[in-house]
Each structure stands twice: as C-alpha cells, then as structure tokens.
Amino acid sequence: MQQDPDLIVRSADELVGDLNPPQAEAVQYRGPALLIGAGAGSGKTRVLTRRIAYILSQGGAWPSQILAITFTNKAAAEMRERLSALIGPVAQRMWVSTFHSACVRILRRDGKAIGLDSGFSIYDTADCERLVKLIAADLNIDVKRYTPRAILSRISDYKNNLEDWRTKLREQAPDYRPGQRGYRIGNPGNAEALYAIVYAEYQHRLAAANAVDFDDLIGRTVELLRADPNVAAYYRHKFRFILVDEYQDTNHAQYVLVRELAGVDSPDGQQAWITVVGDSDQSIYAFRGADIRNIQDFEQDFPNAKTIMLEQNYRSTQTILDAANAVIANNEGRKPKKLWTALGKGAPITGYAADNAQQEAAWIAGEIARLHAEEGTAYSDMAIMYRANAQSRSLEEALINAGLPYQLVGGTRFYERREIKDAIAYLQAIVNSADDVNMRRILNVPKRGLGARAEAIVAGYAEANAIPFYGAIERLDQIGDVPTRTANQLRGFRDLMAGLRAFAADPANKPSDIVAEVLSKSGLLDEMKRSEDPQDASRVENLSQLQSVAAEFEQNTPDATLAGFLETTALVADSDQLPSEGEDSGKVTLMTLHTAKGLEYPVVFLTGMEQGTFPHSRAMEDASELAEERRLAYVGITRAKRRLYVTRAAVRAQWGQANEMMPSQFLDEIPDGLIDWKRREAGVERMRAGWQGGFGDDDDEFGGWGDDDFGGGTTFGGSAYGSSSSYGSGSRSSFGGSSYGSGSSYGSGSRSSYGSSYGSGSGSPGSSRRFGSGSSSRSYGSGSGGGSRSYGSRYGSSSGYGSGSSSRSGKVTTRRVTPKSSGSSTGGQASGAVKDNGLNVADFAVGDRITHDTYGLGKVVETQDKGRNSVITVDFGSAGVKRLMLRLAPIEKL
Template sequence: MTEIDPLIEGLNPQQAEAVTHSGGPLLVVAGAGSGKTRVLTRRIAYLMSRRDVAPYQILAITFTNKAAGEMKERVAELVGPIAKSMWVSTFHSACVRILRQEATRLGYSNSFSIYDSADSNRLITIVAKELNLDPKRYPARQFQSMISNAKNELLGPQDYLNATTNQFEQVVADVYAVYQQRLMRANAMDFDDLILKTVEVLQRYPEAKARFRSRFRHVLVDEYQDTNHAQYILVKELVGTDLEGQPPAELCVVGDADQSIYGFRGATIRNIMQFELDYPKARTVLLEQNYRSTQNILNAANAVITKNESRKEKNLWSDAGSGTPLVGYVAESEHDEANFIADEIRSLQREGASTPGDTAIFYRTNAQSRVFEEVFMRSALPYKVVGGLRFYERREVKDLLAYLRVLANAEDEISLRRIINVPKRGIGDTSLDYIDLYATQNNISFWQGLLRCSEIGSVPARAAQAINEFTSMITALSVLVEAKTKPSVIVEAALEQSGLLKELADSTDPQDEVRVENLKELVAVSMEYEERPFEELGEDEEISLAGFLEKVSLVADADEIP
C-alpha cells in the first residue's frame, strides 16, 4: 500500500492538483467554502519541503494582515519555524518593505510617512483652499476619490491631465498635481502611492526589478478577483516574462469572480476572467466542493449567482446533506422585518437551539442597524453592533500618533498641523497660513517654515514664541529617535512632554478618563511590538519608532473588530 504524502492527505483530487502543480502559471477558481486557505498553505509548505524552494524565494499576498498572520502560522505548523522568513503580507505591507529600501530613488527618505484616508482628505482640503476652490462646489472627498481612482489606474498627475475630457477633470488635475507636490514636500505617501511608487521603481530601475525578480521565484496571490489595475501590474512586474533575461517566477492566483466585492475601490474581475489570456500557458483548477454549507444553501446560492454575466462557470456542491430548508420572508416595512427577526430569535431561544451570541444579522449599510437596535431594545434582546469607531480612529489616539509621526519625519505637514495646537498653545490658523505661504514662496517644508517663524513679520510675537517652544520640544524628543531608543519609551516621553496626558488627567469630563485609558493602551501596543520574539521579525526589520508606526499604519480596516 502506497504511503500518502502528509501534505496531500485529506485533500480532494482538485485541491491536491492545485497543491502539487509545477511549471507554468496556476489559476485556482475557489468557490466559497471550498478550502482555498488550506490549499494555499499546503501549496507553500509543499514548495518548501518537497520542491526545495527556500522560504525567502516565496512572496504570498493576502488581502488583510489577519489573513497573512494566520497563513504564516499554518505554514509554520506544517514545516516548522523556517516558514517565518518568507514574505506573507498584504499588497500594501509588501510595497512598504520594498519602498523602505528603494524610496530614495524617487526622492523620498526611507522614513516617509504613510497617510491614511483622513490625512489625505485634510491635505486635499488645504490644497483646494490654496487654489481658491469653493468647498461646497468642490468637496475634498470628491477630489480624493478621483485622485485615488487615477492612482489605481497608474495615472500620475501629468497622465491624468493629458486624459482630461472636461473642465471639472482639469480642476481635479490641478488639485492632483499640487497634492502630489505637497505629499513629496511632506516626505509622505498615501495608500495608493505605496503601490503606484513600487510599480514606478520596478519599471524605471531595471537593477531594482532584477533584484526582486531573482529573489521571488514563487508569487502567490489570494483573492485575485479583488485586485485593481495597479495591483495587477505590480504582480506582472514581479513575475516577469521569458523575454527579460531570466525565467519568470511561478505564479499562483486564487480567486472567484462570484465573490468580488471591491468594485467600488477599483477592483476589476477582468484580472481573473482573462488570466488565461494574460498567461497562455496557465493551468486552471476548479474547487467546487463546499465544506461549509448544506446543499439547500448551495442550491439557492447557485441559482442566484448564475444570473451574473461575467463569471467562470462552476457549480458548488456539498456532501453534508440537504440540511434545513431556507426561509424567505417578504416584510411590509423595515420595522416588520426587524420584528420578524426578533420573533425568530426568541423562538430559537425557547427551543434551546440558540443562546445570545449564536445569531448573526447581516445588513447592507450601517444605517440599517438603527431599526434592529430599536426593536431589540424594546424586546430586551441583548445585541452587539460590530464596527463602530475603531481604536486607531479615536481622536486622542490619532493625536498621540501624530506626535510620533512628526518625531519620525519632521516634514510630515498634516501631522504637524494636527498637533501644533493640541493641547492649546495659542497658535491660530492665521499664523499657520502665514507660515505656509512663507514656506511655499521659499520652496521649503512647513517644518522649516515653523523653525524660521521669527523671520516672518506677519506672525504675532506671542504666536512665534509658542511655535518656538513647540519646535524646541519636538527637536528635544527627536534626540530619542536618533539614539534608537525603544518605541515605548518614546511614546511615554511624547505623552508627558506634549501635555496630552496632563490635559486629559486634569479634566473633569468622565469621557476623558476613557481617553487616558486609550492613550495608555497605545503605550501597551508599543511594548507588545518591541517584545516580539526574534523569529517573528522580518529579515530586514529592526525595532524602531518608524517600524512601530508602519505596523500601526498598515492595520487594515478589515482586520479590526473592536
């Protein structure tokens, strides 16, 4: 009797084929609940232990940090701690690692800041004001969305301007150009830049591309149906072609057009639908056996999804039996709908089939939770709304992080503007406008403008003194960063020196007690970051304030459920 390879054991024939495939590109069309994570982790383990691929030659891309962490752990269970040195990360995390090495080619320092959506929106608001644009007619959010779309299509400011077809798009092009200049001046990138700039490095600098191409011999991408154009080109650049002097990397993508949910963010199912056109030698494996649901649920899902126009034909099936029939209820109103669900939960509880915490309710938009909450409160049904304001979005947490970002990168204008008067120091917006104008006229950064505020006659003496005290404090704290002090020590010093902690501790507002706890929690997060075991660190990672801020910046929204 032949012995079954433990890495293939328990897999169905299609899963086993996806794990053991070698040679050309591989497309795994993985239906919902068909065991794709198992296939990906087994495939990575198989590459290392059966095909002698070194872990550092593997780049695996997932869509959330949580998924990346879980995949790394699962592979380590199969092949041991050697798995820790492979790159398993989100697109953005992988690009940051590349850019920390290569950003100087593009005129950035390696300590560049990463701007989230709120930072980006604030900078665009400043740019629109500078260009005398009416915020009612031209909301910053609209500019932000259009600039993001342009970057997802790999269009820089000049490319976008060349493609404009109307007057409004020309206004967007003007905002885009100044926004990009201000980002550069602040030594900052927004999230879309992380991918756009990495593609730029790979396309403009053949020696950089050759280095990453020779390193990553195996590229695996999860949730390929949710990639946008920029991510698609990034994968193509990293994989390469036969015509470039070295054999292409072996590419494996996993996805399912039926599960594409990020069209609003520029994702295009064209990438998965035309995979075989992009890679003519590709092998396609269909995973159709579902391990999560009963056949009744799958029949209903198949009946709905077959109406989709752009999809690869497949039919999910299960050997878990028919299961309970589905119930459809057409409610007369949203209140009727919520009452029906409350009654259903009550009857499940009476039958002993459910306890609080066992039932989930999905709705399309956050606003729809209100009616359910009202009905549940009246019915005395305990509930929890998952979502709400995330930890890193809380005002006091963002304030402290802004201090830390300025210590890591003094050119970071948005963070400087956020904290310069927090706590209040008597520095008004008018003084900051004068400094901004002076900085622009002299082609220096906002920080340099602050340092030279005494030379600006229009800044009142009292404001100038407060600004000088602020810059002196930042300069003194920066010494800790230069001395490579532990991040937690820097966080605590910033908390004390800035006056943030004192202001909240002296407050009589009960909410401020919670805010103090949140700030202490951020200190605890920084301690966790620096106390990680050595084997968990990336090969090019050192414990630093910049490293801590990078980790915080890259916590994807999808990962966080408070």
C-alpha cells in the first residue's frame, strides 16, 4: 500500500528512544484493546501522539483510518500540533477532535437518516433554557417550582444515559402527544411525569427547528449508528484505530459511542483497535454524568485488553507527589498506582490557617506579591484554586486591594454575553430559518416595535399551521387581524432577514463580512454607539472582537463558511479561555478545581481546605461522593509543579451565617512532615483552646501565649489583634479599638466594631454586635451571672466560646460561631445543637450496633482514629452508608 505523500515516516527508535520503559511499551503495543493508566504528569499526550505516529509509520495504517478523541478543543489543538511535528502536514487532515466535534461531522454528513438536515443549529445553554421557558409557558408549568435549569439537568441525565423520550413518556405520561395544543398537566406534583412531558416536547421542538443541544450530539450519533446499518458500516470500515484521551471522564453515551464506532458488538466481528488513556484517580465529573466504571471495568468490557501503568511523573516534586499519593490511597477499589519523579524532593508544602476567609485571601495575596518581588515568579506561573465559584469573591477583593493582576476562569464566557448572543442569534437564523428560538430572540432586538403581542400573533399562526416561526412571518399577508403598524414592522423584519440571507449566500462573502453586515444592517451596532450607558462602549468592543474572531477563523480554515464558524463558537469550553502553555498572560489565574483539570502551574494555592467546603458538605455522609472529592483533591495537588500551598479558614460565611469550620480531613491525610505550617491554628481556635483550659495566672491575660499566636504579634485593647498591618485587605473590623484578622469583617465583609462589652446574663445577648451580616447577636462570658467584661480588659468567665448553644447548620461539618454558656442559657437551645458528645473512637469496633437520631439503627463498618476529628462509617440499611464525625454525631452505642 502506498503511503500518503504528506506523511513523515519515523523509525521505531525515533519514536520510543527517549521514552521510559512503560511509555515505550504502550507506544509499541499491538492488540485490539489497550488501557494506558496514565498518572498525573506522566506524559500521556506524548505517549498518545507517539502511538499514533507508530501505528502510521510501523503499522502501515493510513491517516484517514485513525480517530483520536479528546475532551477539549485546546487538548485537540495541542495533539494536532504535536502530531504535525512528528508526522508532517497530514496531521491537519486527520480526525483529531473532541467527542462533540467528531459527532458534528458525522451528523452533518449522515444525519438525514434520522431526520437531521445538514444545516442544523447547535443550541447552547441559554438557547435551551429559552426553549424550556417557552414550553413551560404553553404547559402552564410553575417555573419557580420547576426551574428551567433543573428541568434541563434532568433532561441531560436522560440523554447521558441514552434514555429515549418515547420510553420516558410511555412510562410516565402515555396520554401526552408532543406538539398537542391546550394540554394541562393533571398532577403538577408528579415530577417524573412533568419531566417526561417536557423532555418529549423539548425534543419535538428541537426537531421542528432542525436543532440539537450539546448532549444530542453524542446521543443522536449513537441513534444514527444503531438506526442505519450502512452508516455504521461506513464508519467502522473507515476508523480502524480509535484512541480516546481522558477516558475516565466519559459518560454512558460516550462509552456506547466508542463501542458502536469500534464495532465491538457488530456481528461481522470486525473490530477496530481501541486505545484509551486515563486515570481513574482523576475521575471528577460525576456531576456531569461521567461514569468511573467505564475505566475501572475496561478489561471486562473489552476482551483480551492490556493495561499499562505510567507512574513516573515529569511535572511535580516528590514532596507534592507524596502528598497526592497519601491522600488518594484512602480511596477503595482503585488500581494500585504510586507516582514518583526524578526531579527531587523539592520544597515542603506551605500551610496556613486563617481566622476567616478574608484573612486567608489577604495572606495569599501577600504571598503572591512576595513570590513575585523576592523570587521573581511570574504572575502567570501562579494559580489559586477553590472548590466552589462563590469562594472567588474574597480572593478577588484581596488581589484587587493588593494591586495584583488576575484573570478569573469560568465566569461569564465571551459567547454568553448578551450582545454576542444577539449577534450569534442573527447568524444562526440566517443559516437555519427554522430555528424558532433564535428567530424569536432577535424579533425585537434592537427594539423595533415588535413586542410580546406581535410575537404571540406570529407564534399562534405558526403553531396552528405547524410551520416555523419565520415561516409565519413569510406568510404575513395570510395572518388575519394584524394591526397595521405591527404588520409594517414585521414586513421590515422579513425584508431585513431576506437581505441578510441573500448576502450570506454569496460565496464571495466570508464569515467576517457577514458578521459586519449583520451588525450594520440589524442596527445592533448603531444602537450601542448612540447609547450613553458607559457599559455599551465595552459591548461595542465585544462586537468588534466577534468580527475579529470570524476573521481569524477564516485565516485558519480553508473554505471557511458561516455554518463552520458558528460550529466553532458553539463548541468552545471554559478551559479554551486559558492562555496556551508558555504564553505569559501577566496575570494570576483563579479557577475552580474542576476547571483546573489538565492544567499545571509552578505555584498553586489550594484554598478552603475545611470540612464542608472541601470536601463539600454533600460528601460528608456519602462514601461515593467523598471518594470523588478525594480524587478532586488529588487533581488539585498534582497541578503544582514546584510549590504547593494549602490554606483554610477557621470561620467562613455561608448563607449569611458565620460558621466555625473544622480542618479538612484531606489535610489529615497528608503526612505531617510534608507540610511547613506558617500558622497551624487560627487565632480563634487558640483562643477557644485557652478558654477551655483556663487562662492561667490572673496577671497573664493570654495564659502564656506568645505574640505570634494571633498571627500579627500584637495585643488586645489598643493595639492590633491579628495581622491587619501585614494584610491590609480593606475595611477594618475593630476589637476594642484594635484591628482584627485581615482588616475585613468576620464572615461577610461588612464593617463591624467589637469595642463594647460582651457580658453574661442567662444566655441573653450582652451586646447587639453581630458576626458577619446575618448571624444573630451572641453573648460572651458566663451563662448565669458573673460581671460583664469588655474586650480590652478581661474576658469575663473562662467558661468560654464555642459550641454549647449553637444551632446545627444541617451537616456534621460546620458550627455557627456562638459562645458556650453555662447554666440557664442552655435551656432554650435549638434541638440538634452541636456539641462534643464525649464519644471515643476507641470504644467503637467494626460490627458494633448504634442508633442515630435521623437514620435509625446501623452497623459500624469502619473506624478512623483521627484524634478529635475521628470518623466512623455506618451502614444504616435503606438509609445508606454514612460517614459520621464521631464527636458531633447524634448517636448512641447499643
């Protein structure tokens, strides 16, 4: 067979000579199914690209016979670039793409077999929500009770599991027919029936609009391959080698797609060679439908499969890897794997315990400034990672106050901005006039006197005649009782769209020309230029950027079309916003841990390392969710190349309340010798320990504590408490005239003063001062008498601060910050108040029976001695397996 002239043929030595033995074995393996268990930083992209080059150079395959699938456009572009360097320009013609891009190509070519015209639209999240709102209005669904986002989440679950709408409708609401008018859901409380009906109607309207959503790209491709044997045979004959990156992130639909393309279950027995690369320890997308069993069960799913583990890490220091290995080792049922490196031990991990989120953020900002000034670390080499988007607020404030440049990844994406969505909607409507969602979006954008009434008239005619919304506008003269002014405006809109469609149909006009024409003729640009709103100036810049993006697409794409440009905009992911490797953005990067997957930075700050924050509160009583959180911690740790920081806050504001947070169990799982604690305990924790143990000599206010105990080296009553002079993050919170913590209020950022006395008095508030913006007033001092004392002299009674009268926040992980009172103050405490129940883990053994206030009878299946934070795992039968923090759990041993 004659080789492709654009292919550079490489010798085996060229391809494997510089690889380690497991990498070389993986590149050269010959067999129908191979799993490469690639640990973090083990060079999986290098192995994958070398394997493709080996198959072409040494296996005699044609480039057209290879399908390489990744999860992001960025990963696909990197792989294509590496392949180009290895095998030449032929790489640009190969199928190296994301799952969704590959499916778009298949559906554009062959989708007619399942009723999809090649010019179909791809709806993004905003389009989908708009469609669900239209359906909800027609079916009289309460969108406050059943939000469009919740409905779409359920529909996405159905699609990821390949559950057909016809089956769901037959099971839940057999009397409903998609497209029928005047239907009212009989029992709106029957959520499953409601979801099934909306799912059916949603798919019906997508089909009518010749549109698909993101999940459909996978599901409808599977449908196509199963429905049309000729199409299936074509792709099975075409793709003889299928390679899938990040296999641990595949959902059920993607798993089935790979099997269908490979012909695993085809009767002719002709199966493609499958290579999957992944790491079960980095499976962190269960919330998106990813199924870890796909990679765990690979050897059972694909007969005669071979597994090769890559354990040598080329990214991180051994200290960082030791921490990651120690944490992930606590997950059960995983393939044994221990990362190691030849890069040396490296610096210890740096730990810091802050009093609150503001002080945590301010300390991080100070450390970033120090690293940049003293060690010359580029801002772009540093990243701050957190479990939830909400944590970014205090971090952003601290960076702004410190004058440090940063970029936030995962915020409002460029293509989700209103003005960009409007422009894209025009382009979608030009390409696909049956696209009702986008056509209705632009009907009155910019405002042209076509409001809700005009839209309702057109929509009613379209529905009555089973035609698209724009089809009704084209038949405007046949619609009765249209006010003259409305009719004139509709004719104007019809003429506008006809002119734009004609302009776009001219082959001489490129996508950037069409974008310019739309912005000009629609009036979008003029409206914003005339506006006096300063925000509209930046929106004009965004529209200009859209035209630039279209021009760039033309330069990089031979025979660029408008439909092709729209396809690229529809398939952009959050991670595609990030600078390329080696590109200096000049900014610190802030992102969630889920977004950070696949990235690496010389310096990483892992923040919010507290029970209830990370691991997330949802995971505290669910073993499988906790295992996923631990994998997320493993991902976070292994993003760091040289320096890793772990930080936590003793108090964090949640839902308007200041909650006391316990250290994350993941910190316990990292060997203590690996962490250099700059501050092991927060000031409030030391204060509480002092109250519980007594303050010692009357002449020593702090019971012998040194200046460093509050992180700033100063005292109460006239001088700084905490470290405001070091961190200076903004508004100050004053304790008796002194600054406390990071200079920002406890929990919420509002200014509050702690200068007045906090006394006693049978549990009634000693002062009206508040912690944070929403927590109730709390008394400090003893509960049943004793003199009222002020911060600035003495503390009142040593009975202290901490747990007695706090109310539970619903999980075992956090406590509201309230004082502990003695005596009569406990009489009115809320039921379920959190307090140390005095139980000792040594008194519990596997097999012991217990009773829980909520879950009932259970059997102990595991105990973990972590000192004060000991945990027991209990099987409660029908209530499931729960992990309980022993000292807080409302349990009794039987």
